[in-house]
Amino acid sequence: MRKLSSLVDRVRHSAIREMLKEVAELRLKGYDIIQLSTGQPSLPIDEEVLEYLIEEMRRNRLLASSYTPTKGLRSVLEAIQNDLKVFGNIDVALNELVITEGATEGLLLIALTILDRDDELIIMDPSYVSYPQDAVIAGAKPVFVEENIEEGFQPNINRILEHITPKTKAILLATPDNPTGRILRKDVAKALIDISEDHDIWLVIDEAYKHLIYEGEHFWFWREDRARERTICVNTFSKDPAMTGFRLGYVYGPKEVIAAIEKFKQYSTLSSNTPAQIAAVYYLKPEVKKRILEYTLRIYKSRRDKMYEAVKQYLPEAVTIKPEGAMYLFANMKNYLRKVNLSDQEFMVKLVKEKHVAVVAGSSFGEKGKDHIRFTFVGEPEDRIEKGIKLIKEFIDEKID
Amino acid sequence: MRKLSSLVDRVRHSAIREMLKEVAELRLKGYDIIQLSTGQPSLPIDEEVLEYLIEEMRRNRLLASSYTPTKGLRSVLEAIQNDLKVFGNIDVALNELVITEGATEGLLLIALTILDRDDELIIMDPSYVSYPQDAVIAGAKPVFVEENIEEGFQPNINRILEHITPKTKAILLATPDNPTGRILRKDVAKALIDISEDHDIWLVIDEAYKHLIYEGEHFWFWREDRARERTICVNTFSKDPAMTGFRLGYVYGPKEVIAAIEKFKQYSTLSSNTPAQIAAVYYLKPEVKKRILEYTLRIYKSRRDKMYEAVKQYLPEAVTIKPEGAMYLFANMKNYLRKVNLSDQEFMVKLVKEKHVAVVAGSSFGEKGKDHIRFTFVGEPEDRIEKGIKLIKEFIDEKID
Structure with a gap:
């Protein structure tokens, strides 16, 4: 062979x-x-969400089974826009937003978008399994920075600084975190924004679990104006609405990054599946x-x-x-x-x-x-x-x- | 930035x-x-297929919204196996088969699986837009071989041979073809298998349109025993059942290739969406x-x-x-x-x-x-x-x- x-x-x-x-x-x-x-x-999946999807699929069978634009249906993009305003109090323009096949596709396409061969991606150790593999697929090198239980699994800013080199292109982490369940502390988040500014480094924030918080609150990077230029946020419908098998997520970030992700998505999945987008529109109604x-x-x-x-x-x-x-x-x-x-x-x-x-x-x-x-x-x-x-x-x- | x-x-x-x-x-x-x-x-999408999906989603809401194994639901894999037997008279083992997000994901993951940096992928000119881009994403080089209307858009075997170098890793083409609508002639197909054997080169056959044939018939590469070792076939549910927006396809090929695609898919889309897999099971009933x-x-x-x-x-x-x-x-x-x-x-x-x-x-x-x-x-x-x-x-x- x-x-x-x-x-x-x-x-x-x-x-x-x-x-x-x-x-x-x-x-x-x-x-x-x-x-x-x-x-x-x-x-x-919630019964009301499912019944809405069923009704819509029956009402417009052709639309339900047709390709959508690679970026996503206009209705779902606008629903996400509104959702980020209602829950996060952040304004995201339509050209700062793209639909993905769960957070998984978002993370891979971000890696292809920002990482060149031999670039370094700083990730926490431990962290979610796909992070280093996405870097490898993009030809880049994952650089691991320890998080430990003694420090409550908070990223240690000094330890991160020690690992920054001229090849460092981005820092990637999740909050709330998988596997540790840790929520990023506000002061740590702000220190990460400082690093991103000082060293001109991308921040990639995996927000898959942003609504699954039992104590404390989520730090919305995009609420800080100075963070928006270099922060890319990855999201999914797999977790809070339990739509894992529907495979839908989204990324928001600087418009150049989003345009590149959209271009790559033309060759990774073409467009995200339409039924999931229809279901998401209903789930994103604030009262639902x-x-x-x-x-x-x-x-x-x-x-x-x-x-x-x-x-x-x-x-x-x-x-x-x-x-x-x-x-x-x-x-x-x-x-x-x-x-x-x-x-x-x-x-x-x-x-x-x-x-x-x-x-x-x-x-x-x-x-x-x-x-x-x-x-x-x-x-x-x-x-x-x-x-x-x-x-x-x-x-x-x-x-x- | x-x-x-x-x-x-x-x-x-x-x-x-x-x-x-x-x-x-x-x-x-x-x-x-x-x-x-x-x-x-x-x-x-066919009304009966949609109604089956609706019934199944209501019957088992948890399953319908849950992750499936990356390879695909056992039921859909077995249905595809049976379908390839009924329509193509070919035997495909479960470890020679993997579900993808349409043919699009299949093509990209095949490129990552078989192409190393600077390898050459021979594709027809003209051909489907994603083929050269997939090669580029994998770090490889697309090599274009002309097809023309005077030759009925059949691949010209001598012209292909002229483009083979020690770096040639694969030949990729579609039958029936997009954009030309040409069906691969049997003698041309057999000559391609000869090239694949003689030069130890992969054949990647895009079978997206295999059921949309108005005159003539599809050449099933896997019916030729000697072709199976080096031929990878890409398929989709977007075309004959018109389930484009459902984003489902599959790849069959040598088991080592399939195992690699499955591994990459863990980081591209994790698993294909569950509703599409449920719908496909019904569509694949031979009488349906x-x-x-x-x-x-x-x-x-x-x-x-x-x-x-x-x-x-x-x-x-x-x-x-x-x-x-x-x-x-x-x-x-x-x-x-x-x-x-x-x-x-x-x-x-x-x-x-x-x-x-x-x-x-x-x-x-x-x-x-x-x-x-x-x-x-x-x-x-x-x-x-x-x-x-x-x-x-x-x-x-x-x-x-």
Whole structure:
């Protein structure tokens, strides 16, 4: 066989996606899997949103199945514009906005847009699995800057400054964060804007979880006039409206960046799927979104509390902090992993096979994630969250014996 | 502003997408546009397919809005497997198959999978707009080989051989072809397999239009055992079932290639949207697909005939052949363009502004497409096709006066 490109070897599998595949296969075999791994909420799309979509698809079958402009339907772009005004109090022009296939496509196209071969992209360690891979696909180099639990997983500004070189093109991070659940502190955010200005560096902010906040509040970079010129924000409809399988997101940023993303999107997905855009228009009606957010946050917060309590009760040697946002509790499991003599990756693999509890190994999120486990708290109701954590305790106890 | 990547300058806009945007904007202003430009059928998704999707979404709201495995839902993969057996009499294993976001994502991920920096990809000139851009995004070099009307737009094997170098990694072409409507002749297809074997070169076959054939038949490369090792086939649900806006396609090929595409897809779109996969399962029931194909082909064939007649009648100096497949009539308009003193690009731009008839300039498909115009014949009913061609005659006549 003719050989494949060298990129095939340089890009790593997503541990989250591999676990999703594993879970799907175990479920096909009839096993009941407790799903504490992927960022898939167990809440379905809102019924009213779905019924609106159904009505619209029936009303205009041709439009519902036709291509939209690559940038997105005018109606969804205007709805997003309004949404950012209502919830973020920020003004975004239509040429500063483009629809994407979830945050995933947005992140890849941003990488292609701002990173040249051998450029450096600063990302936090640990952080979401796609960040370094997007840099590699763009031919650039991911540079990792440690975040740790002692510092509440806040980016350490001095440590970032130490990693800046003439090749540094951008800093990419999420708030609220995946996998740590940390919300960016206001003073840290402002220091990042300073760095961006001083060193003429892009800031890429992954806002996928901006509405999933249980304590504190989201820092909207675009509210700071001086930040707008160099800040690109990535968003998704996968998380707060639980429309993961609909694959829709958007990016807002400087218009030159958006124009380039739109151009690349002509060759990555051509246009985003039309049904998702129609559904999003309805979800973005402020009263609809407020109702869904209220409902969703109440459930997620309660599950977060249950997860935190269960970990404290059954896994007292796990070191963790209560996540303020997002969907994940990130725990340092070093004490247990030493006792059972397993790496975090081995722990993940054996746990799902033996106890049918799916989690994600911390080292999937970077070297500094080693010895950690990411527990998703939105994928199961409270009783099953508790059951899952108890099974993990059982798994550990059995391995120690 | 911090500068953008050099890739932004190296990748060209899609003329088709730009025209779609122009048409959308003119329509927003209230103009009635005759749409002979994009590959958007004027037929909507089949009502029965849509109703099945609606029923399934209501029946399992959580599944309908959840992520699927990156490779695709098991049910859709199995339905495709069966479909390829029923319609193509070929056996494709599940690990030789992956779902994509239309053919567009498939083509880009294939480029990333097989092309290294500075590799050469042989493509026909003219050919579909994304082919050279995908090569450029992968860091490779598109090498253009002329196809011309005198040779019935068949690839010329000797001309291809002249362009092969040690850097040639693949040959990419479509059958039926966009923009020319040409169906690959069996002897030419077999000669391409010979080249692929002799020079250890990938063959990438874009089968987007494989069911839209009015005369002749599709050559299924995978029916030839010796072709399977090096042939990758790209498919879409955008064309025969008219599900363009649903954004679903698939690729089949050697399992190593499919595994690499699946890995890249984790970072391009994560997974394809779930509603489209559910709809595809129903469309792929052989009796459903046969019914829809019969209906669709009858309408498209009749439109093709009308378009051909109208061009012959109103634009007798246009040089063209009756397209055997796909959705397009590709005409050499040199005589007229000289008379009105416009390039094909200028002709396209002025025509839509002045007469509200949208077409695509031939040079968008390559240098050899210069002086040609691509007319889509599936986007309008017959009376409007005729009206559009008459308006083009009128446009030309006015410019000559």
